[in-house]
Amino acid sequence: MIAYAPAALFFVLFGVGVLRDRRQFSNAVFLGIAVSLLSLALLTELRRAPSLVVEGVAAAIILLPAFGTVALVWFLIANGMTMIRKEGRRPANLLSLLAGLGIIAVTLLLLAALATGSRRLAVLAGTAVLVVLYVSFLFVCFVGYAFLYSRHRPHRNVDFVVVLGSGLIGGERVPPLLASRLNRGREAYEKQAARGNPPVLITSGGQGPDEKLPESHAMADYLTERGFPAEHIEREDRSRTTEENLLFSKAVMERAKPDYQCVVVTNNFHAFRAALLARKTGVNGHVLGSPTARYYWPSATIREFAAVFLSHKLVNFGICGLLALCGVLAAL
CATH class of the missing domain: 3.40.50.620 (HUPs)
Incomplete structure (x- = not known):
């Protein structure tokens, strides 16, 4: 039960935040951390499971991110091309395409570091992966909580x-x-x-x-x-x-x-x-x-997230810088 305590704490913080005001980005972060910690706690229970179950979960942990990344890149690039065709080449319409190309660039950098054994490439790739993971976590929190927020319908009278x-x-x-x-x-x-x-x-x-x-x-x-x-x-x-x-x-x-x-x-x-x-x-x-329109949603959502991310630039850039420093120190 102790393994579930951190997740329970963040679920409580999430609940208190929602009760105080649904319109807080901290609610999204608390929910994301709570779900992540709950997932880790559930993984610790695998030591009691049959070996076949453990092997199946391990395979899923390895394969799902790989296939999911490929599917995501394909979706983002395809959506980016649709946006260009229907909405023009304005920078705001290129966001999903650029996101897909960015994931490809980081993946190629990581593969090059593994293939060459270069320490410099390893530091650069590791730092890039850490930063991408942080931004991706915040993006998933943003999308997930935005979906939950959209489900709420106020029932009181309005003026x-x-x-x-x-x-x-x-x-x-x-x-x-x-x-x-x-x-x-x-x-x-x-x-x-x-x-x-x-x-x-x-x-x-x-x-x-x-x-x-x-x-x-x-x-x-x-x-x-x-x-x-x-x-x-x-x-x-x-x-x-x-x-x-x-x-x-x-x-x-x-x-x-x-x-x-x-x-x-x-x-x-x-x-x-x-x-x-x-x-x-x-x-x-x-x-x-x-x-x-469905084709418009991905680029628009990325743009909205970028605006929220930059509205807290001091915290977010500080954390990204700290992650980059951790990557360098780990390489040294």
Whole structure:
């Protein structure tokens, strides 16, 4: 039972964090550590298992990562090519392709170090593997907890539904990605209105340099053209970033009702990072995700994770540097 104590401790920390506020990245890390420690504790039980079971588990531990890495690389590169074909060659659309190529580069470096016996290559490969493992662990934590967060649906009444903006087609038309957010926001509005207390729907988005009108105005027009009551729409037309979306929408809500409750709507790949920013900016509400095209999800999720990773750059780069130092010291 002692082997399970560390896992139990981190599960408790995870539970306390969720009860305090679901919108914390530490919850994702605690859950990841707890699951990892539980897996290690379960492996210690293998000493009591028949030898055939032990051999089967050992084979799975060796083979699954190998086949899983090959499958992941193929998926990332294939998705990267799809993104280029459908969305163009913008840097943000190349992330899944670059991730796949990066895994290939680290694997080749490790194989070269093993084949040549070079100490320098061994140090470089070992350091790269340690850093990749750390970043991969955080990424799995991010994706896993984001999935759990998306399963939660608040049941209490809300006073506002905030829909976050995105770029417009031709500088004036709502694209499918933004239409998905607006349709999800309308669903949230209608669910609350059915309780007899219709909320105010805030369309949030300013005017970019290549846009003919503020995103919030195009979003409001999209809704009213489809029968949404215009008197229940408030336009926030100053924001340029997600953080500004939330800050300026918060000011609108606080002026109308200081003790407001709200839901914020964005696309599913963006929901967890938006929730982290909502906590940071003091917005009192849960974030809902709307559907996104499957091919778009991998690159978008990598981009969201990179933004979260860089928002804690001091800690993350410090740990990466420490891992690199450990690799060098181990080689010496």
